[in-house]
Amino acid sequence: MAVYTDVAADELAEFLSHYDIGELRSYKGIAEGVENSNFLLHTSAGSFILTLYEKRVAKKDLPFFLGLMTHLASNGINCPQPVKNKRGEALSTLAGRPAVIITFLEGSWPRKPTAVHCAGVGQALAKMHLAAGNFDNARENTLSPGYFDGLFEPAASRADEVQPGLRAFIAKELAYLDNSGWPFKLPVGIIHADLFPDNVFFLDDQVSGIIDFTFACTYYLAYDIAICLNAWCFESDCSFNVTKAQAFLYAYHSERALTFNELADLPLLARGAAMRFLLTRLVDFLNVPEGALVRPKDPLEYARKLRFQQGAKSIRDWGIDVSRLNA
């Protein structure tokens, strides 16, 4: 949840006068998103989301995110659409920050995802991967294993403050990932890279939209799958739910057939994906700014998921019935 920057009504009204979206009726800071400040606007033309990008998002990346949303929508994916101002620009400035207005998506994210939700997100993710196939822009994945040492280095000396032994646990896993033969020949495309339940909206158990492309980048499609398996298919006690994992994978596979290599590499990708969130959460946890209205997410949740993934050499070890996943 986040509202880092507040905006005055007259300032916002002036900003909106450069758009064709009616008169401002109300706006509320909303408790969603942890990287940016988000407001739900009501205007005489309907509902919109205003995002002010805070420091952690590189301004140079914004055209990629905005272009991707436009591309996905014109290829049948329901996601927020950047609204252009009268000059034809989607990216503007408000309160000294890069600012974007996007369309409002109805729907609610599942607080307690079921296997039905997991199937929904599996199918939606595959459709998104396919729809992004001909997007002609790229962005490096700076949260992949090649970057992990650099992420960990400034946090390493304080990791044991979070849990005794955490530093050694991470260092050992990083060494493993370095020597594991991390995949290098998997299908590459645009991945969402942060498709947690709070970024997928449902109406009547059907996916109604995907939001927040702030981490989208160019990488192995199967890394996105690994991120989702870790985010959607564990219970709150960090036990793995194979029913949800199957529902997710079967639904994905029915839209975009997984290759043999993708299936073979999934457990290793899931270890890397768990490490990615363990590291960024650890860094965030150790660096909550004074007075920040953000509850840092628990890094240890991802240490527990990582420990589970360390025990799986094959998706058969997860309990997956692979007969429906034949390539």
Next chain:
Amino acid sequence: MAVYTDVAADELAEFLSHYDIGELRSYKGIAEGVENSNFLLHTSAGSFILTLYEKRVAKKDLPFFLGLMTHLASNGINCPQPVKNKRGEALSTLAGRPAVIITFLEGSWPRKPTAVHCAGVGQALAKMHLAAGNFDNARENTLSPGYFDGLFEPAASRADEVQPGLRAFIAKELAYLDNSGWPFKLPVGIIHADLFPDNVFFLDDQVSGIIDFTFACTYYLAYDIAICLNAWCFESDCSFNVTKAQAFLYAYHSERALTFNELADLPLLARGAAMRFLLTRLVDFLNVPEGALVRPKDPLEYARKLRFQQGAKSIRDWGIDVSRLNA
């Protein structure tokens, strides 16, 4: 900003099935209100606010607040209306907490109030006082001077952590208020008691509504005026803006004529009103719960305002031209 309790979509949809306000389309936790959890709902019938009352609000007081909102609205005051469920109840339960749905008011609260806003709130406050005149319920003001010693006592020993000397400053002022001849013969009625800028919505510089009656109670009407003067008529550096104060008082007086006693007692009431917010903010500041997503408000803002008010024996000392306030 506050969302203490989250709600699952299926739980909320079930809850809404007991109301006649359409199907749930979306809901967002909103960053407004510090006492409760608030959600902005979109349903097929429109927009609504769902409030879950957390521990700090006494459940026994809720019927008073809800009844007051209904009474005010039927007497021409634009404020949120409690929505009754199919059983005719405005007060229900969700996620184990008292829960209320109210109508959504368009409008925005002024982040930087001008003299025009101050005049608007002055007029609106007087209208509210008049409209509540025949409300047949009462609630004690437990944030008035008789309660200040009890509020201060648990915080006193740590007050100097906030500012050296604060404990003695407060103790001395409490002694002064005890011996000051606190008013006892002023007009009494229903006061809002928390009419800060974030509780007054404007559209095009006109008041469009008043919200959040969680502190409403039965007390001197002029105490409400004193609270507003402290909340609206100081600049961010805590200097008093007499232009705003005049705009506020003249507008109030034009709707409901202030009595001689009210005018004479206003500086003392303003000291008491400043102490009320100094004390509750001090207590909150010293007791931020672990992990709370609430930025405590600055108690020292009200220490500075109190120091200013200590220097005024009459509203003439504020610089008010009293010729327009003759009773």
